[in-house]
Amino acid sequence: MNQRNLLIVSTSTVHGKGYLAYCEDAIKSFFDGIEEVIFIPFARPGGISHDEYTSVAKTKFNELGFKMRGLHEFDNPKKALEEAKAIFTGGGNTFVLLDQLINQGLIDVIQSKVSEGLRYMGTSAGSNITGLTINTTNDMPIVHPKTLNALALVPFNLNPHYLDPDPNSKHMGETRETRIKEFHAYNDQIVVGLREGSWLHVSGNKITLEGPLSARIFEKDKTPYELQPSDDFTFLMEQ
Amino acid sequence: MNQRNLLIVSTSTVHGKGYLAYCEDAIKSFFDGIEEVIFIPFARPGGISHDEYTSVAKTKFNELGFKMRGLHEFDNPKKALEEAKAIFTGGGNTFVLLDQLINQGLIDVIQSKVSEGLRYMGTSAGSNITGLTINTTNDMPIVHPKTLNALALVPFNLNPHYLDPDPNSKHMGETRETRIKEFHAYNDQIVVGLREGSWLHVSGNKITLEGPLSARIFEKDKTPYELQPSDDFTFLMEQ
Numbered sequence: 001m002n003q004r005n006l007l008i009v010s011t012s013t014v015h016g017k018g019y020l021a022y023c024e025d026a027i028k029s030f031f032d033g034i035e036e037v038i039f040i041p042f043a044r045p046g047g048i049s050h051d052e053y054t055s056v057a058k059t060k061f062n063e064l065g066f067k068m069r070g071l072h073e074f075d076n077p078k079k080a081l082e083e084a085k086a087i088f089t090g091g092g093n094t095f096v097l098l099d100q101l102i103n104q105g106l107i108d109v110i111q112s113k114v115s116e117g118l119r120y121m122g123t124s125a126g127s128n129i130t131g132l133t134i135n136t137t138n139d140m141p142i143v144h145p146k147t148l149n150a151l152a153l154v155p156f157n158l159n160p161h162y163l164d165p166d167p168n169s170k171h172m173g174e175t176r177e178t179r180i181k182e183f184h185a186y187n188d189q190i191v192v193g194l195r196e197g198s199w200l201h202v203s204g205n206k207i208t209l210e211g212p213l214s215a216r217i218f219e220k221d222k223t224p225y226e227l228q229p230s231d232d233f234t235f236l237m238e239q
Numbered sequence: 240m241n242q243r244n245l246l247i248v249s250t251s252t253v254h255g256k257g258y259l260a261y262c263e264d265a266i267k268s269f270f271d272g273i274e275e276v277i278f279i280p281f282a283r284p285g286g287i288s289h290d291e292y293t294s295v296a297k298t299k300f301n302e303l304g305f306k307m308r309g310l311h312e313f314d315n316p317k318k319a320l321e322e323a324k325a326i327f328t329g330g331g332n333t334f335v336l337l338d339q340l341i342n343q344g345l346i347d348v349i350q351s352k353v354s355e356g357l358r359y360m361g362t363s364a365g366s367n368i369t370g371l372t373i374n375t376t377n378d379m380p381i382v383h384p385k386t387l388n389a390l391a392l393v394p395f396n397l398n399p400h401y402l403d404p405d406p407n408s409k410h411m412g413e414t415r416e417t418r419i420k421e422f423h424a425y426n427d428q429i430v431v432g433l434r435e436g437s438w439l440h441v442s443g444n445k446i447t448l449e450g451p452l453s454a455r456i457f458e459k460d461k462t463p464y465e466l467q468p469s470d471d472f473t474f475l476m477e478q
Contacts (some may be wrong), residue, residue: 011411012411013411014411015409015410015411016409044424045413045417045421046413046417046420046421047420047421047423047424047425092421093421095380096421096425134380135379135380135381135382135383136379136381137379137380138379138412139413139418140374140375140376140377140418140419140421140422141334141373141374141376141380141387142374142375142418142421142422142424142425142426143374143425144374144386144387147383148380148383161410161411161412163410163412170254170255171254171400171402171435172250172251172252172253172254172400172435173377173400173402174284174285174378178284178285179378179379179381180379181285181286182284182285182286182331182332182335182379182381183379183381184286185283185286185381186335186381186382187381196410196411
């Protein structure tokens with residue numbers, strides 16, 4: 001039985017609020033009883049350093065009552081993950097994040113430890129990699145990982161920062177919905193469009209949508225549809 | 240001496256106008272004297288078929304006085320390109336486009352024929368692949384090409400559909416400028432942000448920006464800056 005316990009958060013920050021402020025109650029509850037959370041800073045947004053990024057996350061986690069160290073601070077990151085009780089993977093560039101995890105040989109250890117109960121929280125890129133693949137990231141492919149297969153902690157794909165089409169836009173780039181439709185011309189798995197302000201909580205095979213917004217579900221050859229936090233998301237775990 | 244002759248167009252369509260309507264004079268002039276243009280439909284926007292996509296392009300090119308066939312209609316696409324006088328590569332998904340060109344073994348023949356004078360027009364994804372790599376595409380990585388190295392018909396990278404930050408946006412996804420800054424944490428080449436309504440015309444080592452708008456130039460470790468159509472872009476070809 002898979003003991004996974006995941007908090008899959010669309011964005012670290014919503015407009016007009018501080019870093020992780022809007023979901024801090026959920027974070028406190030998710031990591032309840034944990035002394036130290038290991039931060040994975042590899043997605044390094046805007047190219048900032050691992051130290052700088054860890055400092056941002058640590059300030060907030062300390063405020064919430066948790067110790068925090070960056071995974072890059074350990075001589076043996078694999079051993080650090082084997083001994084960790086909880087990890088938080090921050091957002092930034094999903095390609096850079098996945099590439100680092102692959103190159104440091106950390107995919108397997110995260111998968112096996114999560115299935116044994118290591119608590120995993122991700123935001124944005126850190127959420128994207130909980131899916132089967134990162135083929136539905138919004139990020140620019142600034143590096144080229146050898147595979148787009150991700151952690152597969154859940155049996156579907158994520159699109160964090162899901163954005164509805166803007167009816168007033170004069171820009172001709174593809175909408176998010178068009179892009180995910182294109183994805184389904186080549187791939188079969190369900191994609192969950194997770195809007196900013198939403199997160200999924202996965203505990204074993206139980207899954208709930210939290211936050212005030214609905215999520216948009218994309219299934220191959222079906223019209224996309226909305227599910228509310230009160231709806232049953234169990235089918236996502238049963239594929 | 241490289242005989243390249245390129246029309247690198249940001250978008251096929253600007254808001255409120257028909258397909259290729261806003262730049263049709265430039266297209267007529269670029270392909271002047273050519274009887275038939277070969278269309279490369281591999282980027283297939285929204286997952287439409289190669290036939291459907293070719294039909295869209297052909298209707299417009301016929302109206303402008305050119306014959307057109309899709310590259311997928313030939314039994315031997317490599318031979319078709321060797322014998323072609325002009326090609327037009329349409330937009331869609333840049334990853335799908337590059338993957339097809341690689342898998343069909345067409346990269347080398349396009350590179351060598353373009354250097355001998357085969358006229359090449361691209362829009363959007365078809366423009367993106369004229370750069371050194373597709374690491375600065377806006378597209379979703381719905382397939383995983385074995386490399387992101389592109390046609391390198393010019394010695395820099397492109398960002399078509401370049402979009403200025405929206406000061407009123409409440410969305411927390413990265414701006415295009417932030418993404419390109421991240422690109423420069425891992426890559427050195429200049430990136431040209433080409434706005435919708437703009438195109439570059441490259442003839443040998445001469446390069447001009449056309450259309451009514453400025454372009455945004457991103458150099459590693461420099462503040463991005465604007466260049467007008469009247470400015471000298473020669474430095475881009477001299478790297």
